[in-house]
Amino acid sequence: MTTTARSLIALLLFTAPACAQVTAPSAAQPAKPKVVEAKPEKPPEKATTEEAETEQAAPPSEAETAIAAAIQSYVIAFNKGDAEALAAHWTPEGEFATPAGDILQGRKALQEDFAAYFSANQEAKIELLETQITLVSPSVASEVGVARVIVPDQEPSDTMYEAVHVKTTEGWKIDRVSEQAPPPLPPSNYAHLQELEWLVGRWIDADETSSIESNVQWTKNRNFITQSFKVSIGDRVDFEGTQIIGWDPYAQTIRSWTFDSDGGFGAGRWTNQGNRWTVQSLNVLPDGRRGSSTSIYEIVDENSLQFQSVGRQVDGELMPSIEPTTVVRVSVE
The missing domain is CATH 3.10.450.50 (Nuclear Transport Factor 2; Chain: A,)
Known part of the structure; x- marks a missing residue:
């Protein structure tokens, strides 16, 4: 496996449920993606000048x-x-x-x-x-x-x-x-999630034919962190999904829930020791098989981290680990 392909797999697992791309117990199937910048949809043109004038706000009296x-x-x-x-x-x-x-x-x-x-x-x-x-x-x-x-x-x-x-x-x-006085602010779990602020931003890894893009941002009141990701091959989006990270007040821990476009989903539990975060995940694959893994994120500096995934299993069968790979953030949004 090339360094680029390994990096792509690592970033995929950085955003999607571990083992979500496994289609057979014997081997993981890395995809080779390429990012296509999302273009905002062009708003529909007004049918007539009269309609456009009607929709404009009336000038102040x-x-x-x-x-x-x-x-x-x-x-x-x-x-x-x-x-x-x-x-x-x-x-x-x-x-x-x-x-x-x-x-x-x-x-x-x-x-x-x-x-x-x-x-x-x-x-x-x-x-x-x-x-x-x-x-x-x-x-x-x-x-x-x-x-x-x-x-x-x-x-x-x-x-x-x-x-x-x-x-x-x-x-x-x-x-x-x-x-x-204004009404009291709604409760926020930001204090519990603040240590994950380093996740916020836009992450991309790409080669000549494929890429993976991930966008991470806070929700209103900073009660959750949402992460949207997509894998593109050429000009075609091959795989995408969403992850939500939040504080579980009952278990007093950080959890994540991930859903992908193939129908797979999973849940993870986050713990940290300084700059090193560990996520223990349980997943259900689209075909009903169950997977588990332990992902490790180690913050290298402000805009890069090292990722690896170990203890990967599908229906009890051990899968190859993802070796340590450096992932770089391209922007903070």
Whole structure:
């Protein structure tokens, strides 16, 4: 077996269930793959110019433009630490309900509170995120979004807010604002999976005729790591699959579940000692036979690792081991 072929097999087993490519108990069948870059599907063209114009968002109204300008002016005044200018954006009886449940009413009370805040939090800055403006009537509008306050040497603070703007002789002013703390974040197992961050990225191994490509990324909230892989021969995808790595809170261990396009699937249990990870896997082949193996990943440096697979069996018959092979990451996504 050539070094290239051995490398391809190693990377295949780096992504797919061990023994998944075995079709007879007597020998493993390495494939010689070549990567074809996936091209995004071209969006369907609009049938007519009239349909395209219909799908375009309507331009903001004059009132919405004026309110957006007032909001931007408010942000500028806050970021300058100008309490007087900030209070001037409110109506004379404007009311501010803080997340703590305090109520501030009137420009004087607002200005005094802003001044005290800026005195205690110099260089504080604000960002308004996910802002949405809705016209309730020609002279009343609602604004919702997330206010992020950034103070040097402190963690950013986010609050959800709702503001009511009214049109006055002085222009659009804030009449009421209520803020509340954002809902608690959903639980995350990132702390248990953080040591596998080195897996994230794009891994490719190829020769003139074949290649294997693997893309590894976090899911939302970093509760799982997903890995998609494909083996290509020429311009044809010969084999592909998906692996999910997650924390098992019942067994207090890292597990993986792998599914391939031939119908095989498997589960693995991950343990580590420093830069060396061991995965003990049990697999079911597409024809119903059962396989097992122990895969070993040793991190060489930031973008490469050494892989080997030992103790490989199919229906109790010992299969050849995969000798140590170096696999290289080409990019981090």
